[in-house]
Amino acid sequence: MADDLELRFERTVQAESxxxxxxxxxxxxxxxxxxxxAQHAHSEIIGMQPEGNWISRAPSLRRKAILLAKVQDEAxxxxxxxxxxxxxxxxxxxxxxKLIEGRQKYSSIFNYPTLTFADVGVIGWLVDGAAICNQVPxxxxxxxxxxxxxxxxxxxxxxxxxxxYELLMTMMRGTQQQRDxxxxxxxxxxxxxxxMFGPPDAESTNTxxxxxxxxxxxxxxxxxxxxxxxxxxxxxxxxVAFPDPELKWNEERGQYDFGSPDWDEFWxxxxxxxxxxxxxxxxxxxxxxDGAWVREAAAAHAAKQAVKEGAA
Amino acid sequence: MSTSWxxxxxxxxxxxxxxxxxxxxxxxxxxxxALRNARDVYTxxxxxxxxxVVPAAAITASSPDEKDPFFAPAGDKVYRHPTFYxxxxxxxxx
Ligand SMILES: [Fe+2]
Ligand SMILES: [Fe+2]
Numbered sequence: 001m002a003d004d005l006e007l008r009f010e011r012t013v014q015a016e017s018x019x020x021x022x023x024x025x026x027x028x029x030x031x032x033x034x035x036x037x038a039q040h041a042h043s044e045i046i047g048m049q050p051e052g053n054w055i056s057r058a059p060s061l062r063r064k065a066i067l068l069a070k071v072q073d074e075a076x077x078x079x080x081x082x083x084x085x086x087x088x089x090x091x092x093x094x095x096x097x098k099l100i101e102g103r104q105k106y107s108s109i110f111n112y113p114t115l116t117f118a119d120v121g122v123i124g125w126l127v128d129g130a131a132i133c134n135q136v137p138x139x140x141x142x143x144x145x146x147x148x149x150x151x152x153x154x155x156x157x158x159x160x161x162x163x164x165y166e167l168l169m170t171m172m173r174g175t176q177q178q179r180d181x182x183x184x185x186x187x188x189x190x191x192x193x194x195x196m197f198g199p200p201d202a203e204s205t206n207t208x209x210x211x212x213x214x215x216x217x218x219x220x221x222x223x224x225x226x227x228x229x230x231x232x233x234x235x236x237x238x239x240v241a242f243p244d245p246e247l248k249w250n251e252e253r254g255q256y257d258f259g260s261p262d263w264d265e266f267w268x269x270x271x272x273x274x275x276x277x278x279x280x281x282x283x284x285x286x287x288x289x290d291g292a293w294v295r296e297a298a299a300a301h302a303a304k305q306a307v308k309e310g311a312a
Numbered sequence: 313m314s315t316s317w318x319x320x321x322x323x324x325x326x327x328x329x330x331x332x333x334x335x336x337x338x339x340x341x342x343x344x345x346a347l348r349n350a351r352d353v354y355t356x357x358x359x360x361x362x363x364x365v366v367p368a369a370a371i372t373a374s375s376p377d378e379k380d381p382f383f384a385p386a387g388d389k390v391y392r393h394p395t396f397y398x399x400x401x402x403x404x405x406x
Contacts, residue, residue, distance in 0.1 A: 022373065069356075072352075072356070073356070076352075076353050076356060079336075079338065079353050080336055080353075083336045083337045083338065084336075086319065086337065087337075091316075092316070092339065093316045145336075148336075149336070156357075295317070295341075298317070298341040298342075298345065299317060299341045301341065301342075302341035302342035302345075305342060306342075
């Protein structure tokens with residue numbers, strides 16, 4: 001019987017069909033998915049902070065409205081994904097607790113500070129751009145609720161990237177000081193953006209199993225290369241340069257060659273040594289704790305209302 | 313008091329003439345808040361003209377282990393599908 005179920009699971013995955021919540025699935029598949037989707041959800045939620053930092057200081061009402069909408073989208077993305085983890089039996093309270101206790105991770109990119117308003121544009125262009133590269137293949141991931149969440153997310157991400165690029169084009173048409181600000185921001189975000197695809201394939205654990213389960217569709221290095229290829233012409237059109245002397249077109253490969261990110265820095269940030277790690281978690285914890293009375297009051301109100309309705 | 317709000321499944325009617333379709337779930341203390349939250353989470357871009365929220369606990373579903381017998385009546389009635397009928401290609405509008 002167990003073999004039967006396993007066989008059915010494997011056939012479904014291999015046929016590029018979808019596994020749905022009530023289907024039998026291997027424990028490892030369920031656990032890996034919960035970890036992966038939760039980490040992704042946490043990234044969306046923590047990712048609201050670096051940009052949220054600029055909402056009150058956006059230079060015009062138009063930019064403020066756009067930035068608010070974008071940050072609100074990221075909250076939505078987090079919620080779609082938490083909802084997907086719950087179909088696997090995860091508990092949302094528990095995931096929030098794990099995040100604020102540092103027992104589950106989120107993308108390291110959000111541990112870098114947003115120093116100027118140009119960072120809002122560069123995050124939209126490069127950080128959301130890298131996220132799109134990572135996420136588009138996941139629209140075909142084997143777990144139905146995850147794939148459906150990714151489809152919604154990808155649709156919304158395209159606005160994120162375009163508003164960022166448009167913001168930068170506007171700044172590049174401005175003063176020399178504004179152009180310098182854009183270049184400085186690109187210099188700071190380029191390498192961390194490349195790190196978003198994870199460590200090099202040679203050092204990446206679990207890739208093989210995740211590929212077989214179709215919960216990872218391309219390797220880290222493949223996605224990184226794709227992102228570089230897409231970004232270079234965009235940088236040229238914008239009039240900025242990436243801070244990589246090794247970056248050049250390779251005629252033979254039909255791709256760009258590029259340098260290696262500083263993986264020591266990557267691991268240091270992953271392990272909690274980034275500029276903003278503590279601040280991000282402290283902020284999330286405070287928001288959660290400050291909201292406790294609201295959650296309790298709403299629950300009490302609902303209970304009272306239910307009693308009233310029962311009596312009527 | 314540690315109360316986690318109940319889970320609600322959300323269904324959205326994309327436009328008039330279409331069925332409500334399941335889009336995901338959310339937590340809310342009561343039905344009214346579930347509707348408001350569903351509007352903010354699932355219809356930020358005019359994705360719907362009407363929303364249903366249903367307590368997740370109130371849904372009864374067929375289980376996959378029963379899948380074959382439960383869906384079998386439909387399985388052997390291929391004549392319910394239009395592709396069951398061979399129609400010459402030069403007959404228009406069918
Ligand atoms: Fe997002
Ligand atoms: Fe985004």
